[in-house]
Amino acid sequence: MLERRLPEARGYLERGLALLDRVDAELAGRFLNDVARVPFEEGKPEEALALLEEALKRLPQDSPFRLAPLVNLAFLRFELHGDLLGRIQITEESLPLYLRHMPWNLPGHLRVLGRLYLLLGKRAEAERYLEEAARTEGSPLAALEAAMLLAHLRGDEGALSELVARAELWENPYLVGRGRALLALLRKDPSLLEGQEGFLPALARAELTGDPTLLPPYPEGREERLYWHALRYRLLREEGDLEALLGLTQVGAGVLPGLVPLDLLPKKRPELARPYPLPEVLRSGWKEAIALRLEEVPPLKVSVLGRFQVEGPLGPVALSGKLREVFALFLLGLSREEVAFHLWPDASEEGALNNLSVWLSRLRKALEPWGVPTYLGEEGLLRVESDLKALEKALEGGDAQRALELYREPLLPGVDHPLLDRKREEVYHRVRRLFLKVGEPPYLERLLELDPLDEEALLLWAEGCLKRGRRGRVLRALEAYRRRLWEELGERPSPEVEALFRHLNR
Secondary structure, three states: OHHHHHHHHHHHHHHHHHHHHHOOHHHHHHHHHHHOHHHHHOOOHHHHHHHHHHHHHHOOOOOHHHHHHHHHHHHHHHHHHOOHHHHHHHHHHHHHHHHHHOHHHHHHHHHHHHHHHHHOOOHHHHHHHHHHHHHOOOOHHHHHHHHHHHHHHHOOHHHHHHHHHHHHHHOOHHHHHHHHHHHHHHHOOHHHHOOOOOHHHHHHHHHHHOOHHHOOOOOOOHHHHHHHHHHHHHHHOOHHHHHHHHHHOOOHHHHHHHOOOHHHOOOOOHHHHOOOOHHHHHHHOOHHHHHOOHHHOOOEEEEOEOOOEEEEOOEEEOOOHHHHHHHHHHHOOOOHHHHHHHHOOOOOHHHHHHHHHHHHHHHHHHHOOOOOOOOEEOOEEOOEEEHHHHHHHHHHOOOHHHHHHHOOOOEOOOOOOHHHHHHHHHHHHHHHHHHHHHOOHHHHHHHHHHOOOOHHHHHHHHHHHHHOOOHHHHHHHHHHHHHHHHHHHOOOOOHHHHHHHHHHOO
16 A cells, blocks of 8 residues: 555655654564655665664664664665676575574565576575575565576576466465566477566566567666576677676676576677676687686696596596506696607607697697696696695695695506606505505505505504514415415515514414
8 A cells, every 4th residue: 555655655754754752662663664665666776775763773772673684785786887796695694593583574584685696697595595485484476586586596497387387276366477477488489488578577478589679668677687688689789788787787798597598698708708607608719818827717726646537627528548657747847849759659750749749739729728828838738636646746745644635646648658667667656655654554455455565564563563463364364475475476475584483374
């Protein structure tokens, strides 16, 4: 009734303001929050803002009634100044209080958070809040709208059809229009919008027909204006709509990922791609936009201990044959000239470097399909994190535990080259020296797993076991060692092993 009786409501507001100081602070604060709706409906949002701020000044800090003016204030600041992040923050901070004091309002606020995160293109956060809203009791209509948004987001046509049917049972025009608009967009069928009126069905009709003349009248609400300008830009590509989107909230281009596909942005403005998910920007191949975000590109993750795996920001990178060989040599820190010499030792220097250039071009396409130099520079690999480097750092620092976690054989599997064979030997002997130096059972047992005929490790291990009274275990290990040494090498154990074996057999 408020819209039809605004003058009468204004009279009550003025009478109430004169009585504020004659009632307790909580009642005064509740009144101020409620009557802020009057100037808002009158088109006086600044007055409504002042009333809400006064309500918060009067309401006691522990009053559960602070929730309403807090959330209303966040909404008004969004409507007046485009403070989207402030609205999200206050709404999120208010959720535990709503759960405690006003659980019936919780689904609506969860749904709002889902919608606001959709504006930012943050799908994971939007899904989380919409899921929670859909299953939270208290407001079935808010939960139903959240479920419809979630079904549309996931492309679940069957679920959305059922939810629209439920909305029709409620005979709620807004929900029916919202649901039919979402279903029509999902099915790409404008006939579902026949007989539907309102902003959302009109917006969907314009989008499905590609006809900007079918756009609804320019809306008053800021959230609706965002969707209106976004659709108009997608249809007409007029930069005026893009500028409007940038100016409607305080996050500027932050709303673009939720409203405008990356490939529709003007190519002369790569800075607008900053808020989009980095993998999406990389896949786009938009070099100017990628160059602006190179610092965000994560290091290349390389595993060469026990497996050969290269992981880039877009997923696994497949390397095989000569490509794997080239990559492996660069991973060892060789220069371009050294790699060329070791791969083509019989060719002239010029010929070897020419061969390498061909393979480097192929390697770049594999590592940097977005076409902007990122991991491969003039002197070799850049911005690489490898388990081999981590192992070498652990060995240099004498960190046996870390070395035990990392070391696996073979090193650089699937790559054959004499230089790599020497590297494998070098790394193994460094690991062995460290483990022998520590001399504790886990490290010695690991050495014996790697080489069951490592006599030095065996004797140290046996010594430690005997100190712990494990005589039988040592005897069995010595018997197995003597048998394996004879079967594989046709040799007898050293005098030290034989002496220990005879001593334990007494």
